[in-house]
Structures are given as structure tokens and as C-alpha cells.
Amino acid sequence: MARKILTEHINTPGIETFEVYRQKGGYTAVEKAIKTMTPEEVVEEAKKSGVRGRGGAGFPMGMKWGFLAKPEGVPRYLVCNADESEPGTFKDHHLMKCIPHLLIEGMIISSFALGANKSFIYVRGELMYVIRILEKAIEEAKAQGFLGKNILGSGYDLELIVQPGGGAYICGEETALLESLEGKRGNPRNKPPFPAVKGLYQSPTVVNNVESISNMPWIINNGGDAYATIGIGRSTGTKLISASGHINKPGVYEIELGVSVEEFLNSDEYCGGVRTGHHLKALVAGGSSVPILPANLITKTANGEDRLMSYESLSDGGFATGTMLGSGGFIVFDETACIVRNTWNFSRFYHHESCGQCSPCREGTGWMEKVLHRIEHGHGSMHDIDLLVDISKKIEGNTICPLGDAAAWPVASAIRHFRDEFVWHITHPHEASQPGAVYQGEMALA
């Protein structure tokens, strides 16, 4: 069995209550951090652990904390990004639902490290029942003296607020999240200034993912160095992967980074292989916004090395032959999946979720969706393929926030790896527009 950091006790009955969580060693990290350590030491442990942001960008969390400006007389804030809305990613939902105290413990330690006296958990608005679970857990922790005024007699105060989101994917982008938290329209801000300098209410703010923060109790209990020994290279620790699609055992799995993709996909401990009687066609490794990979590039990189579940190995080969770990939304497609239809579906999502602030994303995502819709429904023409590539290039990198990139990458990569399938849709409009029609050519199944 692989080592578990986050999900070790997740199946214990009653773990969502304070008593059971405490019996299983919960809140010892808070006691250790607040009673025996200084905030700087906690930040140092986070830096040593090398834990990288689990929300998608993979930026080292300790380094992000190090950037936090600390002007006198200005409050600092910690915001937990629980607005998980990426298609194919459902790990934070699972974690908060099953073991809410882990996040709250992590929030207390992280807020203490950053010197924040008011911290927020911005939860996706659709997850109202999770919000109630979190609020109940906060009440329990408060009753036991782990939250509120003068925590454990140390003189450190912390108020933890759960804020339901407004139901927009864009509010998962950190600056849009802050705008939304301030009660405004969830439009991403221009950067710089970064949130570490001017964030929530123009004060220094750190925004971290649920999973990143939930790692903190273990790091404090066992030390950052111990955490850094797990994983491979600069991808330290464990990662929750939300596996979905055409596999035998979909679900949330905690893996040590560095497990090979082949093992993760085929072993019975994890996904249990592609569903019986079918074979692998394509893989989206990190949520809908990362480039799609064809079957021949999934288990091996372009150099013939084994592909591992780590930030570096998945992005090996850049965008030409690689992808990204992203937020860990592992979507598997077998040969019954139509790539054009799937790309159109993703594109439709980004069109719907674009905030409409900057022109390339507002107009470009809609345009791509319409062109893809046309191709999928048998009205495409050959120059539409090049048009799509061109639009995606013009969006990528020219927008305020990464949503533009996220909309462009799936389209660009699908055309790069499955161009013949697009061509088939255009040359065989009648067959392609039948319900459930899938290209059965050789190249796409190689």
C-alpha cells in the first residue's frame, strides 16, 4: 500500500466529527505549531517540504508564502480556494465532505504561519451541503478552543469564515475569487500587483488550494524534510487524483507522486484498467484545461521513457508531446469516445464560463465553440481546422487570466494529435453527425 497523507483516516466512521478526528491524532499539529513553533518556523517547514500548489499551477507553496508582504498595521489574509469547478476534478469536494477537520486544522496552522487573524474558505456555491459540514466542524473546533480568541492560551486569534461562491468557474482564479469575496463581480484582476502584495481588501493575501493546505498538519507533525522524501524530484508528497471516464474503478485516489501512469491506470489499487472489452484512446491527465494525450504518448514519453504521475514527467516534451498534472483530473477515453465531440464539449464549457472581461477570451472562446459545433454537426470545411488552430494561438497568452489558455490548449492539442478525426468529420459529414458516431481510423487508435 502506498503511503497516505490526506486520506489515511478518510474511511473511519465518524471522522467528520471532532471527537473521532481528535482520537486519530487530529489537532496535534495545531498544538505543536502554536505552542512550540514561531510562524517563521512553520513557513520554513512548508518551504522544506517542497509541497507544490495543488490547484493546477503547481507553484511551490512555501515560496508563495515567502512572497507575502508584511507591512505594519495592515491585516493579512489567508484564503482557501475551494471553488473546485474544473471538469474532471472532484478531489477537494471529496476531502472536505469526508474529513472537514483536516482542512480546518491546516487552515489554523497556515493562518498562524502567515499571521492572518481572519481566514476565508471560498467554497463552490453548488456545494451547499459541504458548506454546512464545514460550518459544523468550525463550530466544534471553536467549542474546543482551537478557533476564536486566544487559541490554546497563546494569544493568537483566528476567525474562520466559510463563504459560498456565486457559481462561476472563473471565481476559482485567485484574483477573481478575491473580487467575488469582496462582493464584486468575479472578474480577474490585472497582475501585478499580485495578491501577495495587494489582495483581499487591498491587503496582502495568500490564496491556496484545499489540498495544499490539508497537507500542513502532516508536515508539521512529521517535518518538512520527511515530506520531501516522498515523491520524486521536485514533485514532492502525495497527490489526490480524481479518476473518471472509461475505467473500471473511477474515484478519488491518493498517489505518491512518481507512480507510473501505467501503474495508476492499470493496477487494481487504482483505476483498475480501461473498462473491459475496450482499449485506451486518449487521456486528459489534469482536468479539462490541460492538453489531451493520444494513446501512444500516455505511458511513454516521446523519448521512450516511462511517463510518471509527476509535474515534470507529465509535462515532458512540452505541449508538442506532453501535458500537465494540473489539478489532477484524470479523464480516460476509450475508443468509443469522439474526440471532436469531446473538444466541442470542453469548448462549450469555456465559452459559458468566460467572464467576458478581456476581448480575446470573450470573443475567441465563443468563436471556437461555434466552429467546433459546426464541425461536429457535419457543416465544417477544411479551413476550419486551421482557423481553430489560429484562434487558439491568438487567445493563448494574450488574456488577463489563465482561462484563455485553458480554453485554447484542449482545442490546439486535440487538433495536433487527432487531426485525422477532425478531417473525417469534415469529409464524412453525414456519418459523423449521426448520434454516437466515432471515427474508427487507424491513426487515432495507434
Next chain:
Amino acid sequence: MEETKPQLIKITFDGIEVEVEPGTTIMQAARKIAEADESQAALVPPAMCYYKPLPTSGGKCRACLVRVAQGSAKDPRPMPKLVPSCITQVQEGMVVENTTNPAVLDTRKSIVEFLLINHPLDCPICDQAGECHLQDFAFEHGSVKTRYEEDRRTFDKIDIGPFVQLHMTRCILCYRCVYTADQITNKRLHGVMNRGDASEISTYIEKAIDNDFSGNVIDVCPVGALTDKTYRFKNRVWFTKPEDAHRDCDKCCGKTTLWYRGDEVIRVTARKNTWGEVNDFICNTCRFEKKKTSDWVLEGPTKVKRSSVISANKYRADLVKKPDFALKLAETQYKRIDDTRPFITDEETIRHQSIENNDKANHRSLLAKNN
């Protein structure tokens, strides 16, 4: 205490060195170059959403993206992405490429394309034509053909009051009017609703905009989405004659531009600078109610840029210096455009008219025969 002058920062913009104060944006530095030497006006990045009199505006339209080839003297690495010049502050020793970088011009061309996707090409019936920033932007940076085949988005018309006409289909969502209402008027009544390309400027449940300074949204709008109801369809802007004037107003500065057609004041606007930005915002009384010459003290004709359509000479190639980068780009991508083509002379006009008259005569004779 002796005032210390702030240390000036030296940057290079398209190969031209300029010294500016710390905190200046790249856009302002470029405008400083153009203000010192008018022949360099084509170097200035276009601005569709940025509006200097409205703090925090900008960064949305992405029309002004430039490449920073050298971040600063201390850190000479180039910036990884194109940056919006309107909100990026200069650093000592920064090297910026605008019209000298083909990638920047290519991106700008695509921004025109994106903006025009959902913009109706109804310039012939649009009051803004002639002073429209999008028109100028598309003329200078866009391509002739469109690749967009789908339907354009449309909106239900809403009435936002007796003075301001809202044409949502023309809106490019620059947010300038929202900032104006936020910063100039004491109560904002309109904002952006919905999301993505369905976003629209609107008021809460069709509430009318009723505010002493609400008329300023007309001046800041870069396109014809917000126009003056008292001026609607009165005349084309290039047939009117602007005159600077002022009056004693207890609400605003009272400094305006009157737009004459013959002896009649058909429109009053705030005074604008070279970059199309309002110098001082004016109140609704000055704008909509004082439309007699006797209300005003005239100061003299407004100086209008030679290149402006308002000077009615825009299409004389010998008078307007076209920015040469557009030609260079056109040369590489399209067949050579003959810019020295002859203009219609008086004789030709007469000839055309005579042909037209002949056609009409023939038509009448045909009608007579048939009848």
C-alpha cells in the same frame, strides 16, 4: 524642506529613448514621445478600454499589448508574455517593442478581429462614425476580410432614460462607462450583467439612468454603444464644426466644445485631448439643455488633428501620413496596395454625375414607354 525632483527613468520605446517619471506606464511614455514629435504619433499603442482620466481603467481590451524585450537594466530578461502597455509601469532601462515587433502587430490584428466578431458593421447609420475609436483601430490595424461566419450576438433593446441611447450590439465591453459612473457620479445605476460574450451593459431592471453627470458616459464610449439622444441622426460628425466655448456653471467646469451645423448648435460635448480623452467632465445641463449660442461664450475653433475625419481630409493620401508599419505588413501579406492612386477630380465627378443623369433619363424614358 527642499523639494527633491524625482529621478527620471530612461526607457527605449521602438528604438526611441525617452525619460519619464517613475510610476509612468508604457503607454504614457509612448504618448510623451508622440507629443514631443508629432510625426511619431503612429508609434503609440491604441487604447480601446484605457482612459487616463478614469483611474484603474485599462488592461481589458488587450489592444495595446506590447513586447518588453528587456525588463529593466537590473533584470534584462524579456517578459514572457506580451504585456498591456496601458497598465504596465516602466522600469529603468526597459526596452519596449511595439511597431517594430511583427508578433505584436499580428496580435493586434487578431484583437481587431475579435472585437469586430460581435460588432455590427453599421457605421453608415451609426452616430459615432467619424469619431469612433474602433473604426480608427480597425482602419489602422485590422484586415479587410473576416473569417467569422456565424451569427453575431444581439440583445433586446432597453431604454435607459431620455438623454442616453444604448445600442448594446455595438458595445465592446471596455467598462469605461462603468468606471465613469463609479467615479464621476454619486450613485452608479448601471453595470455589466451576465458573463462571457453574453455580457451586457445594463441598468437594474431597465431603470433609467438619472444623474447630473450621466451624460459623460457618451463621451467616454469608444464606439457608438452610448450616444446622445438629443443629437441622434442630426448630422454626420464630419459635417459639423467644433468650437470651444464656456459658460458659468455651478455644477461643472463649464468648458465644452459646441458642434455647429450652420448657426445651430446641434451637440455639446466635453473637450477632448489628442488621445480622445476628456479633459474635464461636464454636467447634463451643459450637455443637453444649453443648445443656443447665447448660452455660451465662444473661445474659437477647436483644434482638430489633421488626420481626424472631422477635418474632412482623412482620405486625401497626400495630406495624411499613413503609419508605415501597416503598409509594411500589407506588403508582406497582401498584394501591394497602390497608395498613389488618383483621387476623383472635379472633371470625373461631373462625368459620373452626367452618367447618373443619363441613367435616370433612360429609366424615365423606359418607364414612359412601358406605360
